[in-house]
Amino acid sequence: MAPTLEAAAQDAESIQDVLTNPLKQKPSLIAPEPEHCPGPESEKAGLADSCAGCPNQKICASAPKGPDPDIPLITARLSGIKHKILILSGKGGVGKSTFTSLLAHAFATNPDTTIGVMDTDICGPSIPKMLGVESETIHVSSAGWSPAWAMDNLAVMSIQFMLPNKDDAIIWRGPKKNGLIKQFLKDVEWGDLDFLLVDTPPGTSDEHLSVNTFLKESQIDGAVVVTTPQEVALLDVRKEIDFCRKAGIKILGLVENMSAFVCPKCTHSSEIFKATTGGGRALAQEMGIPFLGSVPLDPRIGMACDYGESFFDSFPDSPACKALKGVVRGLATNLSLDPGTVMPED
Numbered sequence: 001m002a003p004t005l006e007a008a009a010q011d012a013e014s015i016q017d018v019l020t021n022p023l024k025q026k027p028s029l030i031a032p033e034p035e036h037c038p039g040p041e042s043e044k045a046g047l048a049d050s051c052a053g054c055p056n057q058k059i060c061a062s063a064p065k066g067p068d069p070d071i072p073l074i075t076a077r078l079s080g081i082k083h084k085i086l087i088l089s090g091k092g093g094v095g096k097s098t099f100t101s102l103l104a105h106a107f108a109t110n111p112d113t114t115i116g117v118m119d120t121d122i123c124g125p126s127i128p129k130m131l132g133v134e135s136e137t138i139h140v141s142s143a144g145w146s147p148a149w150a151m152d153n154l155a156v157m158s159i160q161f162m163l164p165n166k167d168d169a170i171i172w173r174g175p176k177k178n179g180l181i182k183q184f185l186k187d188v189e190w191g192d193l194d195f196l197l198v199d200t201p202p203g204t205s206d207e208h209l210s211v212n213t214f215l216k217e218s219q220i221d222g223a224v225v226v227t228t229p230q231e232v233a234l235l236d237v238r239k240e241i242d243f244c245r246k247a248g249i250k251i252l253g254l255v256e257n258m259s260a261f262v263c264p265k266c267t268h269s270s271e272i273f274k275a276t277t278g279g280g281r282a283l284a285q286e287m288g289i290p291f292l293g294s295v296p297l298d299p300r301i302g303m304a305c306d307y308g309e310s311f312f313d314s315f316p317d318s319p320a321c322k323a324l325k326g327v328v329r330g331l332a333t334n335l336s337l338d339p340g341t342v343m344p345e346d
């Protein structure tokens with residue numbers, strides 16, 4: 001059945017509710033949350049129509065609705081991180097995780113910079129493979145969970161490290177996903193980092209709301225939005241930009257990925273995804289957000305990701321690396337940092 005206007009309005013209201021209210025402490029439940037659970041931490045817990053008949057109804061209805069006591073712990077845990085950046089995309093298939101791993105490697109070319117990458121794509125974690133730490137597991141110490149180190153100055157944390165088998169499907173609903181993201185933020189011992197890149201799943205889902213609400217107090221610097229040039233991708237980017245504006249997340253810039261294919265042999269450039277409506281640059285101008293640059297397609301990027309190697313180390317003079325360096329410098333400028341210090345000239 002098609003969604004009604006009334007249902008759409010209610011949905012919009014609940015998004016606004018989540019964005020404007022701090023997360024509440026989850027009560028101890030006596031049964032698993034049912035499928036249509038509004039969230040045991042939500043204002044409507046135990047009171048919503050969908051709570052009728054749930055064995056937890058009494059507990060949820062009477063649970064204290066104060067702010068989540070874990071939020072100050074998260075803020076303290078992340079206090080050693082200078083800049084926290086979300087990497088977002090409106091739709092899947094635009095190469096967001098590939099871009100995140102390239103960006104991490106680009107930052108890491110400066111030995112004086114320490115980077116962390118947090119993979120919150122719980123259902124499809126691909127960052128560990130791309131950064132060459134797929135076989136790592138989590139080490140737990142009294143200080144917390146230790147991230148895996150892909151390079152001397154590049155740390156990674158992903159759900160992948162907790163899976164006994166990398167091919168296991170992860171089928172988790174909202175509250176459990178939120179719990180894991182909270183644990184990532186609260187328990188991972190990142191130490192002192194210059195930048196933490198948070199790779200999120202495509203769209204505007206639970207994971208985005210959780211990351212944003214959990215990090216509200218620790219101050220996210222902003223988001224980098226990744227798209228491809230064709231209108232079908234740009235349509236969804238407009239929604240992502242609207243989400244950021246509603247959530248109060250500053251947009252640090254838009255990146256157009258796979259903007260053209262540059263042949264590694266003859267360097268001839270071909271537009272695979274044609275920018276029929278002007279591509280990322282025109283959209284950034286239309287929406288009044290910074291445009292950080294276009295990163296061309298290069299088959300060697302896919303190979304480097306498959307082998308978990310740094311594309312920067314292997315092909316530093318490629319057009320894609322040059323474009324990414326420009327993206328890092330633009331990002332540094334938008335973070336009010338000196339671009340020449342963040343990404344020194346060769």
Ligand code: SF4
Nearest residue numbers: 037046051054057060
């Ligand atoms: S009572 Fe409502 S909020 Fe609580 S677990 Fe059941 S469905 Fe979820």
